[in-house]
Amino acid sequence: MKGTILSFEQVTFTYAPEDKSVKPAVSDLSFSIGEGEWVALVGHNGSGKSTIAKLMNGLLFPQQGTVKAMGLTMSEESLWDIRSQMGMVFQNPDNQFVGATVQDDVAFALENNGVPHEEMVVRVRESLQQVKMADYLDHEPHHLSGGQKQRVAIAGALALRPRLLILDEATSMLDPQGRREVIETIRELREATGLTVLSITHDLEEAALADRVLVMSAGHKQMEGTPDEVFSSGEELTEMGLDLPFAMRMAGLLKQAGVPMTGESMTEHELVEELWTYYSSK
Amino acid sequence: MDILLKQVGYSYAKDTPFEKRALTDVTLHIPSGSYTAIIGHTGSGKSTVLQHLNALLQPTEGSVLIGERKIEAGTKAKNLREVRKKVGIVFQFPEQQLFDETVLKDIMFGPLNFGVPEEEARRRAIALVEQLGLPEDVLEKSPFDLSGGQMRRVAIAGVLAMEPDVLVLDEPTAGLDPRGRREIMDLFYRLHQEKGLTTVLVTHSMEDAARYADTVAIMHSGKCVATGDVREVFANEEQLGDYRLEPPRTVRMQREFEEKTGLTLDELALTEEALAQSIAQALKEGRELK
Amino acid sequence: MMEKMIFGRFIPGDSVVHRLDPRAKILFVFLFIAIVFIANNAITYAILLGFTLLSVFLSKIRLYFLINGLKPVFILMAFTFFLHLFFTEGGALLFSVGFVDVYEEGLRQGIFISIRFLVLVFMTSILTLTTSPISITDGIEVLLGPFKRVKLPVHELALMMSISLRFIPTLMDETGKILKAQMARGSDIGSGPIKERIKAVVPLLIPLFVSAFKRAEDLATAMEVRGYRGGEGRTRYRQLNWRIMDTLSLLLLVGFAGLLWYFRS
Numbered sequence: 089m090k091g092t093i094l095s096f097e098q099v100t101f102t103y104a105p106e107d108k109s110v111k112p113a114v115s116d117l118s119f120s121i122g123e124g125e126w127v128a129l130v131g132h133n134g135s136g137k138s139t140i141a142k143l144m145n146g147l148l149f150p151q152q153g154t155v156k157a158m159g160l161t162m163s164e165e166s167l168w169d170i171r172s173q174m175g176m177v178f179q180n181p182d183n184q185f186v187g188a189t190v191q192d193d194v195a196f197a198l199e200n201n202g203v204p205h206e207e208m209v210v211r212v213r214e215s216l217q218q219v220k221m222a223d224y225l226d227h228e229p230h231h232l233s234g235g236q237k238q239r240v241a242i243a244g245a246l247a248l249r250p251r252l253l254i255l256d257e258a259t260s261m262l263d264p265q266g267r268r269e270v271i272e273t274i275r276e277l278r279e280a281t282g283l284t285v286l287s288i289t290h291d292l293e294e295a296a297l298a299d300r301v302l303v304m305s306a307g308h309k310q311m312e313g314t315p316d317e318v319f320s321s322g323e324e325l326t327e328m329g330l331d332l333p334f335a336m337r338m339a340g341l342l343k344q345a346g347v348p349m350t351g352e353s354m355t356e357h358e359l360v361e362e363l364w365t366y367y368s369s370k
Numbered sequence: 371m372d373i374l375l376k377q378v379g380y381s382y383a384k385d386t387p388f389e390k391r392a393l394t395d396v397t398l399h400i401p402s403g404s405y406t407a408i409i410g411h412t413g414s415g416k417s418t419v420l421q422h423l424n425a426l427l428q429p430t431e432g433s434v435l436i437g438e439r440k441i442e443a444g445t446k447a448k449n450l451r452e453v454r455k456k457v458g459i460v461f462q463f464p465e466q467q468l469f470d471e472t473v474l475k476d477i478m479f480g481p482l483n484f485g486v487p488e489e490e491a492r493r494r495a496i497a498l499v500e501q502l503g504l505p506e507d508v509l510e511k512s513p514f515d516l517s518g519g520q521m522r523r524v525a526i527a528g529v530l531a532m533e534p535d536v537l538v539l540d541e542p543t544a545g546l547d548p549r550g551r552r553e554i555m556d557l558f559y560r561l562h563q564e565k566g567l568t569t570v571l572v573t574h575s576m577e578d579a580a581r582y583a584d585t586v587a588i589m590h591s592g593k594c595v596a597t598g599d600v601r602e603v604f605a606n607e608e609q610l611g612d613y614r615l616e617p618p619r620t621v622r623m624q625r626e627f628e629e630k631t632g633l634t635l636d637e638l639a640l641t642e643e644a645l646a647q648s649i650a651q652a653l654k655e656g657r658e659l660k
Numbered sequence: 661m662m663e664k665m666i667f668g669r670f671i672p673g674d675s676v677v678h679r680l681d682p683r684a685k686i687l688f689v690f691l692f693i694a695i696v697f698i699a700n701n702a703i704t705y706a707i708l709l710g711f712t713l714l715s716v717f718l719s720k721i722r723l724y725f726l727i728n729g730l731k732p733v734f735i736l737m738a739f740t741f742f743l744h745l746f747f748t749e750g751g752a753l754l755f756s757v758g759f760v761d762v763y764e765e766g767l768r769q770g771i772f773i774s775i776r777f778l779v780l781v782f783m784t785s786i787l788t789l790t791t792s793p794i795s796i797t798d799g800i801e802v803l804l805g806p807f808k809r810v811k812l813p814v815h816e817l818a819l820m821m822s823i824s825l826r827f828i829p830t831l832m833d834e835t836g837k838i839l840k841a842q843m844a845r846g847s848d849i850g851s852g853p854i855k856e857r858i859k860a861v862v863p864l865l866i867p868l869f870v871s872a873f874k875r876a877e878d879l880a881t882a883m884e885v886r887g888y889r890g891g892e893g894r895t896r897y898r899q900l901n902w903r904i905m906d907t908l909s910l911l912l913l914v915g916f917a918g919l920l921w922y923f924r925s
Contacts, residue, residue, distance in 0.1 A: 132547045133519055145885050168887065176885045183878035186886075188794035188826050195897035200887035202895050212897070230829040233412060244886065260545050263412050263574045290547045331548030334619050334642075341646035347653060356623050364630045367653055387671060387725050426840045451846060459844045466834070467841040469866035479863065483846025514870065528845065 092156075093252050093284050094144065095120035099153035101139055113139040115307045117153075121252070126278060126285045128295035128315075131304035132329030137288050140304070141256040144286075145176055158251060172201055175245020179257040181237035185229040190221060193229070194244045201248065215243040218280070219273050235266025239273055246277075253277075255287040259294060271297065292319070292333050296354070303328065316354060335359045371437045371456060371535045371568055373400040373423055375594075379431030379443070380418055392418040395432070396594045398587055400536075405562055405569045407579035407600070410589035411614060416540075416572045419589065423538050423570060424457035425450045437535075455484040458534030462541045464525035468513040473499070473524050476513050480532040491531065498527040502557065519550050526554070530561070536568040537561070543578075555582065576618040580604055580640040588613055601638045620645045631656070671789050676905070677719035678790045682799030684906035689787045691913055696776055698920040705775050707923065711916055712779040719786050726789075730781060737777050744770035793825040798898050815891030823879070831872065838867045 096119050102112035114136045121127050131137045142148040143155055146167040155162040157170045175197075178184045187193030191212050198208045216222040219239040229237060238258055245253055255274070259267040271294055277283055287294060295301050301318045303311040305328045311318050319325070319336055326332065332340070335356050343349045348366065353359040380393040393415050400406050400423075410416050421427040422434050425441050433442040437456060441447045458480075461467070470476035474495050481491035499509055502523040508516060513524050526542065539558060543551040559582050562569045573579055579586055579600070586603040588596040590613040596603060604610070604617050607625075616622070620639050628634055633652045639645035672678075677685075699708050716723060727734075744766055751764030788796070801818035808814050839849070842863045849860045 132549065134517060147881060147884070168889070171885055171887055176882075178878065178882055180875075180878055182830050183875045184882035185826070186823065186879065186883055188792070188797075188822055192794065192897060196883075196888075197886040199894050199897055200889065202893045204895060205897065205899060208895065208897050228829075229826065230833070248887075265411060265574075329547055329549040334623075337642055338623065338646060341642055342649060345646045345650035347646075347650050356619070356626065360623065360626045360630050363627060363649065363653065367631050367633070367656060386729070387722075388669075421840065424844060426843060451848070454844055454846060457844075459841070461837065461841050461844075464841065466867055466871060467838055467845070467863075469863045469870075479847075480845035483848075532845065 091123045091159075092120045093123050093125075094157045094286070095155075096140075096143070097154045097156070099143065099150045099155060101143060101148060101150045105151055111307060113307055114143070114150075117307075117309055119302055119309065119312065121284060121286055123251070123284055124282045125300060126274075126287070126298045128298035128301045129286065129288045129304060130290060130292060130295045130301060130330060132290055135304040135328075136307040137290075137304055138256070139307075141176075141254065141288055144254060145171060145174065172248060173250055174252040174254060175242075175248060175250040176254045176256060177238060177241045177245060177258040179260055181234045181241065181261065182229065184241055185237055188228065189225070190216070190227050190229075190232070190240050191225045193240055194247050197244055197248045211247045211249075212243075215246040216240075218246055218277060219243045233266060234262045235269035238262065238266065238270050242270070242273060242277075250283075252284045252286065255285065255289070257288055257290075259289065259291060267291070267294075290330065292325075292331055296333050303330070305329075319354070320351060322351075372402050372435070373437075373457075373536065373568075374398075374435040375419070375422060375429075375432070376435065377432035378419075378422060378429040378434060380422070380427060381430050384430055391592060393429075393592045396592075398594050398597065400568060400570060401585075402568050403566055404585050405559075405571070405583045406585045406587060407571045407573060407583035408587045408589060409573060409576065409579050409615065412574075414589040415592040416589050418592075419594070420459065420538055420540055420570070420572050423536070424454050424459060426459075451484065455532060456534055457536040457538060458529040458532050459538040460526055460529050460540065460542045462544055464529070464542070465513075465518065465521035466525075467528070468521060468525055471512060472510050473504075473513050473516070474509040476524060477527045477531050480528055484532060494531045494533070495527065498530055499524075502527055503553065519546060522546065522550075523554070534567075536570065538570045538572070540572045541574065542571075558582075576604070576616060577620070580618040580620065588615065600640065604640075605638050624649075669789065670792050671721065671725075672792070673720055673790065675718060675720040675790065677715070677786065679905070680790075680909055681900055681902050681906045682791050682795040683803055683900060683902065684909055685787050685791055686796065686799045686803060688909060688913055689783055691910075691917075692783050693780060695913070695917045695920065696779060698917065698924055699772075699776070701923070701925045703923045704920050705772055707916075707920060708779050709775055712782050715786055716782060719790050721786065721789055726782065726785065730785065733781050737774050737781075740777060741770045741774045744773055794822055794898075797822045797825065798900055802900060813891075815894075819891075827875070830875075831868070834871060835864070835868060838864055838871075 096117050099114060099117045100112050101114045102110060104110040129137060129140065139148065143150055144157065146162050149162065158173045160166040160170055162170060185193055186196045194212045194215055195208050198211060203211070213222060216225070219242050221236065221239050221243060224232070224236065232240070259270050262270065274285060275297065278285060287298065289295060296315045298315060301313065301315050302309055303318060310328065311321065319332060322332060322336065322340060335353055335358065338359055339349045339351055339353055350362065353362050375396050375398040378393055378396045382390045382392055396419060398419065408416050408419060418427065422429060425434070425436065425447060428441055428447055429443045431443045433440060436453050439453050468476055470479060474492070477495035477498060478491040481494060482488065496509065499506065504520060504523055508520065513521055516524065537558070543554050546554065555578060558569065561567055571578065571583060583600050586598065586600050587594055588603065595613060596609060604621050607617055610617055620642055624635055624639055624645055627649060633656050635648045635652055639648050696708065699705050716726065745762055746760050746766065748766035748769045749763050754762045754764055754767060756762065797818050801814055804812065804814045847860050847863055849857055849864065
């Protein structure tokens with residue numbers, strides 16, 4: 089593996105350190121993200137996902153363990169250095185749009201980091217092109233769709249040329265079209281630049297695109313592996329309040345209905361192939 | 371209760387430089403006891419139609435018939451309480467409307483406004499909290515101390531407590547995790563059947579529309595471009611394509627299966643369970659024939 | 661009613677007036693407000709009115725929209741007109757209605773004050789209608805720049821203003837949504853005795869506050885994560901540029917003031 093971008097080492101965090109009856113929101117969590125990877129962190133609402141996001145950007149500090157990012161240990165001192173190297177997109181498209189227009193919003197982080205004006209103009213254009221929003225420079229946020237706003241937020245993060253992009257439930261408030269736009273944008277970005285991405289989500293269709301999936305439940309890491317590995321545990325995921333991708337759900341139902349299935353088909357297409365093979369075999 | 375939109379047109383901010391047309395010549399009949407899904411993209415006019423169903427908006431052209439009550443363009447309708455009592459709306463992200471000190475009071479807000487006696491309102495609230503799978507002790511809690519999913523359920527209870535004849539649902543499960551989504555949609559379906567409600571579901575999810583609705587209406591750029599039986603609408607892939615909509619995944623898979631194997635399933639499967647059953651059936655028969 | 665009001669709203673366009681630097685426009689309007697008081701006779705008021713109409717013409721805003729959108733302001737104007745008409749004495753007595761005597765001076769004052777009112781409202785409306793709120797904020801920030809020396813938090817004020825402006829439409833939408841949701845639950849703000857109406861405001865205001873705080877919290881997080889640490893060391897993306905046209909517009913105004921001065925009695 090190439091260099092490590094982000095790592096959690098035995099991290100425990102609780103919102104009420106004095107009260108022993110309150111379970112920690114995150115307990116004894118260790119994982120790392122290597123340069124160029126796309127990792128998905130999944131879990132139902134209340135599984136500790138959002139706490140993990142806050143530990144990553146230094147809004148919270150763990151009671152035990154360490155969070156390291158870009159080779160630095162997260163602390164009050166290193167905080168701003170780390171933040172300048174990571175971009176983050178949050179859940180609610182409206183509540184993270186700071187600028188009055190698209191271009192102002194994209195420039196916001198650049199202004200904060202004292203980037204000179206000429207450089208800003210170039211970077212704003214560039215990042216908006218990367219998310220295909222370059223034609224919307226002067227649009228105001230309330231004239232954009234949810235998906236467009238999230239793409240602008242991604243551009244805002246990209247403008248700083250971060251080493252890590254974190255999507256914190258960035259698609260959960262969007263309509264299907266918006267969700268597709270955002271996921272497509274991330275895919276293209278990864279293809280073009282190899283950017284390291286961490287997506288925190290409860291959408292397993294989104295997680296299926298990642299290189300590696302971490303499943304959280306009740307503050308613990310329950311599973312880790314490639315999407316195929318994780319999804320093959322079927323029932324367990326459903327018990328954790330997560331949904332299987334469509335093809336796998338169908339495979340399960342078909343099995344129940346008496347069709348012998350291998351459980352290896354990950355997409356609709358593969359599933360139909362498998363059914364056809366079964367049908368044409370004797 | 372029947373609702374009939376007759377050649378309804380609606381413009382926001384009419385007669386100003388900011389005028390924006392939202393609906394043009396929409397005719398839509400929602401028969402009593404039906405489960406109608408309204409599908410279409412964001413900005414197609416779905417939400418505007420929805421707000422005509424209980425006269426939150428009044429048409430700028432045409433008329434809306436809600437039960438016995440007629441609301442016509444150009445006249446100012448007064449005293450709409452009766453209409454709103456009969457047509458309950460669960461808006462998108464309904465937890466935003468919570469305001470009272472306790473969950474109990476918040477759920478009772480609607481019924482009390484419509485003149486339901488306090489005892490009865492309380493009884494309904496208690497029953498609903500149970501029905502929605504909330505712990506009993508939430509009743510005396512502040513709604514703002516609950517988790518997001520619980521707040522959503524309380525808000526839904528607040529609408530159900532009015533015991534409306536028509537239940538209008540605007541993306542009621544947006545933002546919930548898969549389990550919560552399924553639970554809530556199933557609950558609405560149960561109510562629809564048990565109480566003989568008329569249900570209108572505004573949704574982006576073709577899968578939900580296929581699973582629950584019996585009638586589907588397609589909205590596109592402010593017009594109601596198609597209505598029909600759920601199978602009829604979802605079988606017409608060409609028409610869906612014209613409005614940039616995709617058939618439900620089950621339908622897509624059924625088509626792919628039929629094409630690949632040359633087998634034909636009896637009818638369009640609307641749920642994953644039904645599709646699995648009919649595929650299994652078709653394979654069995656097909657293999658026996660060989 | 662509210663949605664018809666155009667006071668304080670912005671209509672995008674590309675007229676000469678739209679293209680002026682916001683600083684020039686703000687200075688222009690402030691100077692204009694002072695200059696208006698030079699006028700004191702029929703000719704000067706006529707010039708004033710002509711100049712204003714010319715500005716409306718240059719801004720390419722349709723007079724119909726301006727008049728239609730400023731209706732509530734006209735009611736106020738009519739009120740002041742009648743106030744002067746009935747209560748200013750002087751000059752010849754024109755006519756009497758009941759116990760009210762209308763004098764020549766009253767009529768004169770009434771008309772003058774109304775014109776003054778009209779041109780002020782028109783000019784300020786032209787400023788807001790042709791300048792995006794964010795440009796106005798930029799203009800104000802730069803114009804107030806010198807006050808940083810006396811510790812006025814100019815950057816913070818401007819940021820506050822721009823964020824508030826940015827969130828006005830969002831919060832308006834939200835107000836509409838919550839209002840409708842509560843109306844659907846039988847709450848009625850529009851009718852009934854005053855006590856009932858005040859009670860009906862609570863279910864609207866509480867959710868609005870809750871949501872505004874939630875938004876503020878989210879926004880603060882987003883800003884912090886994007887590296888916001890106050891005005892220190894920040895650069896500016898928006899650059900204003902002052903062109904010849906801007907200087908000319910102010911010179912034009914000075915000329916106009918001279919003209920008024922010449923004709924005043």
